[in-house]
Amino acid sequence: MKLRDQLSLVLTFVTGGVLGVSFLVVSLLVRRDETEDLDRAILAQAMAAVLLVAEKAPEAPQVIEGVRGQIPEIPAPVRRYEAIYASHGQVLSATRTFEGNVPSLEQLGVPESLPGEGVVVELSVRGNPLRGVVLPFGEGNRFRMLYALTRRSVDEDLRFLQKLFLALFLVAIAVTALLSRFLGARLAADVGMLAGVARAVARGDLDARVRGRTRDSAELRALSDDMDRMIEQLGELVSNQRIFISHAAHELRSPLATLRGQLQLALRRERSPDEYREIIQDALAEVEALGALAEDLLVLARHQDGHSPRGAEVVVEALLQDALRMAQGFALQRDVQVQLLTPADPLRIRGVRSDLTRAIRNLLDNAVAHTPPGGEVRVELRESERGVEIAVVDPGPGVPREDAPRIFAPFFRGSREQSGEIQGAGLGLAIVREIARAHGGDVQLDSAHAPGARFVLWLPKAPG
Numbered sequence: 001m002k003l004r005d006q007l008s009l010v011l012t013f014v015t016g017g018v019l020g021v022s023f024l025v026v027s028l029l030v031r032r033d034e035t036e037d038l039d040r041a042i043l044a045q046a047m048a049a050v051l052l053v054a055e056k057a058p059e060a061p062q063v064i065e066g067v068r069g070q071i072p073e074i075p076a077p078v079r080r081y082e083a084i085y086a087s088h089g090q091v092l093s094a095t096r097t098f099e100g101n102v103p104s105l106e107q108l109g110v111p112e113s114l115p116g117e118g119v120v121v122e123l124s125v126r127g128n129p130l131r132g133v134v135l136p137f138g139e140g141n142r143f144r145m146l147y148a149l150t151r152r153s154v155d156e157d158l159r160f161l162q163k164l165f166l167a168l169f170l171v172a173i174a175v176t177a178l179l180s181r182f183l184g185a186r187l188a189a190d191v192g193m194l195a196g197v198a199r200a201v202a203r204g205d206l207d208a209r210v211r212g213r214t215r216d217s218a219e220l221r222a223l224s225d226d227m228d229r230m231i232e233q234l235g236e237l238v239s240n241q242r243i244f245i246s247h248a249a250h251e252l253r254s255p256l257a258t259l260r261g262q263l264q265l266a267l268r269r270e271r272s273p274d275e276y277r278e279i280i281q282d283a284l285a286e287v288e289a290l291g292a293l294a295e296d297l298l299v300l301a302r303h304q305d306g307h308s309p310r311g312a313e314v315v316v317e318a319l320l321q322d323a324l325r326m327a328q329g330f331a332l333q334r335d336v337q338v339q340l341l342t343p344a345d346p347l348r349i350r351g352v353r354s355d356l357t358r359a360i361r362n363l364l365d366n367a368v369a370h371t372p373p374g375g376e377v378r379v380e381l382r383e384s385e386r387g388v389e390i391a392v393v394d395p396g397p398g399v400p401r402e403d404a405p406r407i408f409a410p411f412f413r414g415s416r417e418q419s420g421e422i423q424g425a426g427l428g429l430a431i432v433r434e435i436a437r438a439h440g441g442d443v444q445l446d447s448a449h450a451p452g453a454r455f456v457l458w459l460p461k462a463p464g
Contacts, residue, residue, distance in 0.1 A: 007184035008177060015176040016169070023165040030161060034154045035131070039120055042133050046118070046147030049082060050137040053145065081130055081148040087112075087141070101125055105144065110134045114141065123148065129155065190220050194227060206235040259286040311351040311439075313462045316381060316388055317342050319353065323360035324379075330365055335373040338364065342381045347388045348462040351439040356459070359435040359443075362428040363392040363455050370396030370453065387441065387460040395452040404445055408433045432457065 083094035083102050094102045108121045118135035132148025193213060200208035209231065210224035266279045320340055331338055349356070360379075367377045371394045380391040399407060406412045410430040429443070432455075436443045441459035 005181075005184070007187065008180040011180035012173060012177045016173050019169050019172055023169065027158065027161060027165070031154070031158055034157060035151075038131060038149070038151060038154055039133070042120075042131065042147060042149055043118070045080075045149075046133045046135050046145065049147055050135050050145050053084065054137050079150060081125065081132065081146070083146040085144040085146070087143065092143070098125055103146075105134070108134065108146070110144070114144065121146070121148075122151075128152065187220075194220075194224065197227065197231075201231055201234070206231060206238065255286045255290050259283050259290075262286070311353065311355075313348050313350050314353050314356070316347045316349055316390070316459075319356050319360055320379060320381065320390070322353075322357045323364055326357070326361045327364040327368060331368045331377070334368055334371070336368045336371045337376040338368070338379065339376055340379050340381075343383065347381065347383055349388055349439075349459045350462045351459070355435050356439065359432045359457065360390060360392075362432045363390075363443075363457060366428055366455070367392050367394035367396070367453070370394050372396065383461070384458065387458050390457045390459075391446070391454055392457070393449070393452060393454045398451060398453045399445060404447060407445060408443070429455075 079097050081095060081097050083098065084092045085105055086092055089105045091102050091104070103123050108123060110119060110121065114134065114136040116136070118133045120131070120133050123130045123132065129151050130148040131151040131154075132146055135145050135147070137143050137145060194210060197208045197210050209228050211228065212221065212224060262279055262283050266276065271279070320342070324338055324340065327338070364377065364379070371377055375395045377395075378391075378393040380389075380393065382389050382391075403412075408429050409426075411426040412430075432443050436457055436459065439459055441457065443455060443457045446454035446456055
């Protein structure tokens with residue numbers, strides 16, 4: 001079933017149910033109120049009639065035709081039905097309005113012992129519905145009087161009210177059905193447009209957009225805006241994925257091509273054992289570079305899956321010492337000193353120790369690579385409002401302003417890396433960022449620092 005028809009049916013049924021219940025309750029309340037008013041009027045007139053009868057004929061009571069009463073709620077004159085019974089139920093007298101069909105007290109369900117205020121009864125004479133009261137009177141309550149009035153006025157009012165409610169019900173249902181169908185058509189059109197854009201994106205058209213074409217609710221407009229942003233982000237992800245695959249293929253192809261050339265060259269002619277050893281060593285270096293690249297790619301992919309590692313609680317100073325030991329060989333090779341500045345009290349974070357050590361080592365390797373020989377790299381550890389901050393500062397040339405927005409992108413390399421002065425595939429800082437974000441932190445370049453470069457890695461403190 002279409003959304004338009006579903007919405008129309010639901011709204012129509014709900015409206016019909018609410019109106020039906022409301023009209024039923026109102027009808028019951030009106031019936032109760034009018035019946036109570038009629039009972040009060042009947043009781044007042046019956047008591048007046050009993051007094052007149054008891055006064056004029058206390059020993060042999062007869063119906064007094066001259067007794068009249070007015071019921072304010074019923075302005076038109078109405079017929080009265082009066083009958084007098086002995087205590088054992090014998091009919092002593094009755095008005096002509098009964099036309100000889102006077103009901104017995106047993107038929108009326110009147111008990112032998114009557115309360116002073118009497119009992120209310122309902123009866124019917126020649127198909128005319130009546131409502132009355134039976135009162136005791138006379139010495140020792142020897143007699144009973146039935147005083148009844150037609151309840152046709154109450155029933156007519158209720159029938160008129162029911163007809164009015166039925167007309168209102170039908171009109172309300174018709175209007176609700178038309179309006180709900182109209183609104184459902186508008187809503188279905190907006191939903192259909194969103195579905196069309198989604199289908200276009202599923203077919204590969206990442207240029208499809210809603211662009212605020214929804215007409216109705218603020219929720220749908222917000223959904224269309226969110227959908228446009230999602231498509232834009234999806235397009236960026238697809239584009240980044242293509243760039244990533246292209247860069248990864250290029251980085252893998254270059255050492256593979258070198259390795260293949262070396263092996264082909266070795267097979268062209270017979271060589272001495274020293275020459276074969278040199279070729280094998282060169283090939284082994286290329287294989288190690290490929291292995292390091294593959295490992296970096298796996299680490300980057302593992303931390304881009306969106307899962308946050310739990311890990312264990314670790315002391316940050318221990319992580320710094322581990323990272324420094326791993327980076328010490330590269331620092332000695334470039335004649336660079338590394339200085340650690342740590343607070344007196346130990347700071348703790350929660351995470352995977354090997355991953356966090358790798359992130360800090362990548363920052364150290366990057367700083368050492370950009371530090372001139374004889375220079376010094378500083379590692380500053382401190383506690384801040386957002387957690388634990390690890391700043392790695394080098395006195396190198398710094399990061400050019402135009403490169404700053406892209407330095408954490410995978411495979412990005414600056415001018416020095418592209419010239420071959422510094423080796424690397426451009427994955428180090430990207431891995432640092434993914435590891436930091438996976439642990440609830442982040443890494444940033446301090447653009448206000450000069451000269452040199454200052455990278456700040458922050459991580460949330462361990463609970464407690």
